[in-house]
Amino acid sequence: TASEHRLGRMMSKLPPPTLCHSVRRRLASPAQVACQLRSFSQSVPDTDVTKTPTLMSNSEAFVETLSSHGVKDVFGIVGSAFMDSLDLFPRAGIRFISVQHEQNAAHMADGYYRASGTTGVCIAQNGPGISNFVTGVAAAYWANSPMVAITPEAGTMTKGHGGFQECDQLPMFSTICKEQVHVNNGARMAELTGVAFDAAQRELGPVQLNIPRDFFYGENQFLVPQPNVIERSAGGEESLQGATEMIRKAKNPVIISGGGVVQSAGGVEAVKALAEVLGCPVASTYLHNDSFPSDHRLWAGPLGYLGSKAAMHAVNEADLLICLGTRLGPFGTNPQYGFDYWPKSAAIIQVELDPRRVGRVKPFKQGDIGICGDVTAAAKSIMARLAAGAAPACQPTIETRGARLADHRATWEQELDQMLEANQAAAEAEPGRMVPRKVLRELENAMPEDAMVSTDIGNSCSVANSFTRFRSPRSFFAAMTFGNCGYAFPAAMGAKVAQPDRPSVAYVGDGAWGMSLNETLTAVREGIPTTAVVFNNRQWGAEKKNQVLWFGDRYIGVQLQHPETGFAGIARAMGAEGVQVSRLEDVGPALRAACNAQREG
DSSP states (O other), X not given: OOOHHHHHHHTTTSOOOOOOHHHHTTSSOHHHHHHHHTTTOTTOOOOOTTTSOEEEEHHHHHHHHHHHTTOOEEEEOOOGGXXXXXXXXXXXXXXXXXXXXXXXXXXXXXXXXXHHSSXXXXXXXXXXXXXXXXXXXXXXXXXXXXXXXXXXXXXXXXXXXXXXXXXXXXXXXTTTOSXXXXXXXXXXXXXXXXXXXXXXXXXXXXXXXXXXXXXXXXXXEEOOOOOOOOOOOOOOHHHHHHHHHHHHXXXXXXXXXXXXXXXXTXXXXXXXXXXXXXXXXXXXXXXXXXXXOTTSTTEEEEOSTXXXXXXXXXXXXXXXXXXXXXXXXXXXXXXXXXXXXXXXXXXXXXXXXXXXXXXXXXXXXXXXEEEESOHHHHHHHHHHHXXXXXXXXXXXXXXXXXXHHHHHHHHHHHHHHHHHTTTHHHHHHSTTOOOHHHHHHHHHHHSOTTOEEEEOSSHHHHHGGGTOOOSSSSOEEEOGGGOOTXXXXXXXXXXXXXXXXXXXXXXXXXXXXXXXXTHHHXXXXXXXXXXXXEEOOSBOHXXXXXXXXXXXXXXXXXXXXXXXXXXXXHHHHTTSOXXXXXXXXXXXXXXXXXXXXXXXX
């Protein structure tokens, strides 16, 4: 349904357009529909635009395709390039969430997907608005988050003249998108918009949809595409059977559960079922702490930087590593705590959906098996094959191996408790300061069971790897290996939009908070109740550590200063609630109160 003012201008020059009735039905009321359409559409039959080619404006076709692909929320900053389509969003039931910076719109779209499994969407003005997307899209690329970044471009009749807000937008995203879709003719608007959304889910990553701004105008016959859902397979028959026999013979297998387990429908339950048959420990890959429930007896904890030594010992002792839904990235397999825990002789089974990542980071030895397939389907296939043959060799030792895992976990918890006291003297030397690990423990204990947590980059957030534990998937969103500061708060906001009934909490260092605190205004204006826990240690802590270790305590660029009211005063000035906590016993109650306030809206 084209905007009334535009249709008014067109009426004297064009025949009455056939209206897209699925958008028209979403107008606010029947009275409005009658008022707006009576003059020019009385004879138009109701049409299913996904089955019958229909004359409509290019913007209508664009919005109809968004609607047919389930888009309910779009993050961005308003721009003249796409305003004709934007005008139709409310009628299509699409909420446009206006943000403070385009990078954060991309992070919100990322968090939106990771909390819900629904493709995130962001849009901005051509030129500088689109270039601001780059960091957020790169973060989504390394998080494997399906997102469509809609990038209106300078018009086709003026591009190349160096006009206002013009740049070549395809090259800047070429290495950080799973696919790039360029609308090369307005008549293909619906078709290529659908291609972009299908590609995001098929490739599990961001897709750029580049649209010259003049193609939002004009009229054409359109058949609006519906989602093209492709069933994923379990993998090759030979590799699945080979993996089954390898598992059947293993005496001390260990499962490594990755982000693909969270992304695959039923993935966590499939991993649990396989782990219980084998009685084997399950370690989570780096920053995928929600890929196996922390209250399960076979949970070993997360690997990677400042992860669980219990998980690392379990992996080190394995004779077979069953790596499910993971590319086995370097940050999750490198030595940690001075412990080169990755086993040199253990056999490896790697189940990974992206064929380019199978055996890439951890090259296979002779006899290792790579399976290119969906982790849920693969795990179920392996389970069925195990059941059809002899019992796995590891089953007689389930109780013994379970006891050893319990010992590893208990030892690691004792060591963590000792770490809590390591810097107490330093904290006591400055009144009002707290040991970060103690704060993280208090937050862990007070966190609601259904909460979603997003972590940023820096020392405090890295240490959080051992204190973020979850019982259900789609609960933990970290900046992943792209490692950009300023990720956590907008990602938590996007997650909150997707899952409004769950508390959403961001852990942010004070350096990174400077890059995202402006979105407090968005949270207030758009009604997105989200909690940011800001660790105010007045430094770029991770970089300061390098200057401590290697540069003789010569501090350049790492010391920060903030108002006496901390960031709580700034939050209050923006219209949000702000609480400054300086005593350990107040941390838990403050978090509980913030999460309760979220539930109250």
